[in-house]
Amino acid sequence: MTDRLIEDARIVSATGVREGSIAIDDGQIRAVGPDVASEYGDATDVIDAAGKIALPGVVDIHNHLHDPDLFPTDIDFASQTASAAAGGVTTVVELPTQSPITSPDAFRKKRDECAELAHIDFGLVAGNVEEADIDVEGIMAEGTRDFKTFTAEPYLASDETIVSLMDAVGNAGGKVRVHCETQGILDHARASIDEGTPDVYMESRPLEAELDAINRMGWFAEYAECPLHVVHVSSGSGAREGGRFKSRSNVPVTLETCPHYLAFSAEDVDEKGPFLKVNPSLKSPEEVDRLWDAVRDGTIDLVASEHFPTNREDREHGWENIWEPYAGLPSIETMLEFLVSAGVHEDRLSWTRLHELVCSRPAREAGIYPRKGSLQEGADADIVLVREDQYTVSADDLQYVGGWTPYEGREWSARVDTVIANGDVIASDHEVRSSPGRGEFLSRP
Numbered sequence: 340m341t342d343r344l345i346e347d348a349r350i351v352s353a354t355g356v357r358e359g360s361i362a363i364d365d366g367q368i369r370a371v372g373p374d375v376a377s378e379y380g381d382a383t384d385v386i387d388a389a390g391k392i393a394l395p396g397v398v399d400i401h402n403h404l405h406d407p408d409l410f411p412t413d414i415d416f417a418s419q420t421a422s423a424a425a426g427g428v429t430t431v432v433e434l435p436t437q438s439p440i441t442s443p444d445a446f447r448k449k450r451d452e453c454a455e456l457a458h459i460d461f462g463l464v465a466g467n468v469e470e471a472d473i474d475v476e477g478i479m480a481e482g483t484r485d486f487k488t489f490t491a492e493p494y495l496a497s498d499e500t501i502v503s504l505m506d507a508v509g510n511a512g513g514k515v516r517v518h519c520e521t522q523g524i525l526d527h528a529r530a531s532i533d534e535g536t537p538d539v540y541m542e543s544r545p546l547e548a549e550l551d552a553i554n555r556m557g558w559f560a561e562y563a564e565c566p567l568h569v570v571h572v573s574s575g576s577g578a579r580e581g582g583r584f585k586s587r588s589n590v591p592v593t594l595e596t597c598p599h600y601l602a603f604s605a606e607d608v609d610e611k612g613p614f615l616k617v618n619p620s621l622k623s624p625e626e627v628d629r630l631w632d633a634v635r636d637g638t639i640d641l642v643a644s645e646h647f648p649t650n651r652e653d654r655e656h657g658w659e660n661i662w663e664p665y666a667g668l669p670s671i672e673t674m675l676e677f678l679v680s681a682g683v684h685e686d687r688l689s690w691t692r693l694h695e696l697v698c699s700r701p702a703r704e705a706g707i708y709p710r711k712g713s714l715q716e717g718a719d720a721d722i723v724l725v726r727e728d729q730y731t732v733s734a735d736d737l738q739y740v741g742g743w744t745p746y747e748g749r750e751w752s753a754r755v756d757t758v759i760a761n762g763d764v765i766a767s768d769h770e771v772r773s774s775p776g777r778g779e780f781l782s783r784p
């Protein structure tokens with residue numbers, strides 16, 4: 340007998356949306372299609388999904404979930420992967436925050452710590468690389484292919500370091516991910532600002548810092564023959580700058596953006612203040628519109644949450660002094676609901692484009708497709724059911740433990756209903772039912 344049947348969903352695939360059912364056995368998808376319900380009707384558990392959308396569980400390849408030396412005690416890989424699960428994310432690829440992962444030992448230690456706490460399957464990225472003399476092949480042998488580095492503080496790497504890292508990683512078959520803002524422009528902009536009110540923060544991180552850095556990293560990658568992933572592109576102009584390299588480069592270039600760069604512009608900072616402090620900074624409404632265009636037309640390859648957890652009290656100080664709190668926004672639990680509500684339901688994205696942006700493309704990028712990011716037969720049974728309901732966003736309704744969301748008060752039209760990972764129901768209506776340690780490390784050699 341089959342373990343579980345998801346009956347009568349609107350199933351999203353790479354080619355369209357079709358009514359059908361999904362049969363699950365031993366943690367994998369056994370069958371999917373319009374006739375599956377009659378064939379597998381005797382399943383042990385039947386989930387009535389009438390009217391609901393079924394997508395592959397979201398694969399989020401940029402987030403910060405675990406750093407015991409930085410985050411408060413209740414913010415760790417357990418609480419943050421629980422928040423991910425509640426939002427329909429069933430796989431994460433996590434990045435270093437303040438504690439560098441630049442040796443095989445450090446990588447193993449973090450992998451083992453996270454494996455004990457993980458609610459969902461996970462991979463890890465190495466970084467933050469500030470010196471080029473690291474054991475690239477040794478780190479890759481532990482199960483990653485990605486290395487993160489920065490053109491800006493606080494992990495500023497010199498141009499020569501970035502080129503050397505790209506050379507080594509390119510030779511070893513990996514990929515370098517770069518935070519693109521040019522420090523010289525940031526320094527110059529910051530030097531002329533005396534105030535500490537939230538509105539000046541955007542002036543301290545001008546658009547041109549991003550454009551210059553994306554452009555230079557494109558040439559660095561081409562010179563060093565290393566695949567490049569530009570994290571968190573914050574502007575439509577930045578996407579256009581990176582897009583030039585996608586069409587002419589001798590190496591693959593991928594561009595990522597994040598929900599907050601599509602949801603907010605610099606004009607929202609009057610109201611939200613420090614709760615929109617993020618790097619790169621928010622840009623003008625015109626840049627937000629252009630960024631949506633780039634997401635729609637394929638210039639942007641994928642959307643990732645860039646989840647960065649902090650507590651509400653730590654953020655509040657930023658109203659008096661915006662330079663004080665950490666930059667970054669909690670967003671892993673709200674990403675899918677935002678993209679459906681503001682993307683699909685506002686006719687900016689099709690369901691299939693959404694599927695590509697947060698499921699199939701990031702899974703390919705992470706080297707785990709089609710096991711993750713697809714609803715094909717034989718794939719892991721990672722499935723999210725979405726309910727099309729009207730509601731007002733409130734941090735009180737989220738699993739996230741930090742007590743705030745930048746989306747507070749927004750009116751949305753899609754709610755994550757049921758989340759299944761490896762065949763188990765791990766969350767319903769933002770209530771998490773799994774336990775820490777359920778998720779497994781995904782080696783991505």
Ligand SMILES: [Zn+2]
Nearest residue numbers: 401402434645
């Ligand atoms: Zn990040």
